[in-house]
Amino acid sequence: MDEDIRPFQIDIADTDIADLRDRLSRTRWPEPETVGDWSQGTPLSYLRELCQYWLDDYDWSAAHARLNHFPQFLTTIDGLDLHFLHVRSPHVYATPLLLSHGWPGSVVEFRKVIGPLTDPVTHGGEAADAFHVVCPSLPGFGFSGKPTAPGWGTERIAAAWDQLMHRLGYLRYGAQGGDWGAMITMSLGQQHADSLAGIHLNMVPTLPAPGSPHEELTEREKSSLAAFAAHRKYGTGYSRQQSTRPQSIGYGLVDSPVGLAGWIVEKFHNWSDHDGDPATVVSRDELLDNLMMYWLPGTGASAARLYWESFGKLSQAPVTAPAGCSIFPKDIYRPSRRWAEPFFPDLRYWNELDSGGHFAAFEEPDTFVSEVRAAFRTFR
Numbered sequence: 001m002d003e004d005i006r007p008f009q010i011d012i013a014d015t016d017i018a019d020l021r022d023r024l025s026r027t028r029w030p031e032p033e034t035v036g037d038w039s040q041g042t043p044l045s046y047l048r049e050l051c052q053y054w055l056d057d058y059d060w061s062a063a064h065a066r067l068n069h070f071p072q073f074l075t076t077i078d079g080l081d082l083h084f085l086h087v088r089s090p091h092v093y094a095t096p097l098l099l100s101h102g103w104p105g106s107v108v109e110f111r112k113v114i115g116p117l118t119d120p121v122t123h124g125g126e127a128a129d130a131f132h133v134v135c136p137s138l139p140g141f142g143f144s145g146k147p148t149a150p151g152w153g154t155e156r157i158a159a160a161w162d163q164l165m166h167r168l169g170y171l172r173y174g175a176q177g178g179d180w181g182a183m184i185t186m187s188l189g190q191q192h193a194d195s196l197a198g199i200h201l202n203m204v205p206t207l208p209a210p211g212s213p214h215e216e217l218t219e220r221e222k223s224s225l226a227a228f229a230a231h232r233k234y235g236t237g238y239s240r241q242q243s244t245r246p247q248s249i250g251y252g253l254v255d256s257p258v259g260l261a262g263w264i265v266e267k268f269h270n271w272s273d274h275d276g277d278p279a280t281v282v283s284r285d286e287l288l289d290n291l292m293m294y295w296l297p298g299t300g301a302s303a304a305r306l307y308w309e310s311f312g313k314l315s316q317a318p319v320t321a322p323a324g325c326s327i328f329p330k331d332i333y334r335p336s337r338r339w340a341e342p343f344f345p346d347l348r349y350w351n352e353l354d355s356g357g358h359f360a361a362f363e364e365p366d367t368f369v370s371e372v373r374a375a376f377r378t379f380r
Contacts, residue, residue, distance in 0.1 A: 008072040010143065021055055024258065078156070085110075098173055099177070101180075102181045109290070114133050158191055175189070176200045206343055242307035318345050324348055325375075
């Protein structure tokens with residue numbers, strides 16, 4: 001019975017929505033930040049406006065329909081229920097493709113790209129570029145089960161993903177990921193290369209080898225290192241907290257919708273490519289749909305725990321599967337090809353984009369689809 005694949009629909013009681021609105025209406029707000037920017041975190045005025053929209057104007061019935069638009073399923077692997085979207089292409093010879101999200105994202109990130117990936121002809125592409133798409137929610141995220149014991153790090157998740165794809169009948173498939181999804185996809189390329197047609201990453205977590213002479217760096221490489229140094233100095237408080245004390249921050253994230261929004265929206269501001277407001281590239285409804293994937297199932301603590309399991313533990317083994325990488329200019333890591341090549345001995349596709357950030361499928365869906373298609377053409 002543990003190999004059964006069960007249809008699933010998100011079904012939230014009206015009382016849960018009433019509880020959310022009650023909590024939003026009773027928020028105990030802090031005083032404003034003492035600066036005129038985001039350097040102390042999500043500004044009070046921005047968060048109050050977003051949460052007022054969440055309370056008064058966010059259409060839950062429409063959001064419910066959006067969240068249930070694609071076929072969803074549950075299956076149990078290694079004792080844990082895993083939630084996933086599974087959308088088959090109308091093209092029989094489509095390539096199975098596993099899409100893995102990260103934190104603070106969810107399967108909602110992929111909603112705009114599933115149609116073009118599965119049915120390229122309808123979206124101006126060619127049938128040869130078609131994919132059968134599988135989007136799992138990471139353990140402890142969304143409507144997947146919450147681990148009750150340690151051990152669910154990226155390598156174990158990768159092994160579960162490989163088992164999931166085989167269970168669906170996909171003995172050979174492609175994999176794509178950013179953020180933690182990139183780590184999981186790289187682990188698949190290390191552990192299960194024989195199952196993979198190839199992998200595509202939109203975050204490539206590589207830096208120059210220790211001891212590399214600084215004077216030999218290109219100007220672009222120097223800029224990338226400067227941006228990463230600024231991120232490490234000013235932008236890693238969340239990862240330090242979640243990798244050391246996820247339970248402590250989890251109480252606030254599960255109990256307070258405003259606390260959850262302030263914690264997560266800051267990352268959309270810092271990591272996406274926008275003109276000052278992340279809602280200009282990811283709409284308020286999309287930001288809130290993603291937040292609901294944390295709020296409704298109460299995954300603030302369980303999702304944060306992935307950092308405790310895996311942060312700073314990326315395997316240095318080569319990724320032997322065929323690989324393609326797309327570097328977006330506002331992402332956290334912006335490596336050069338020569339920094340990445342030692343990790344990817346079969347690197348077949350590399351492209352550096354002019355716009356876009358960390359949440360590529362969310363921010364730049366057309367570009368994301370084009371990049372995935374281009375990479376997988378090199379694997380055929």
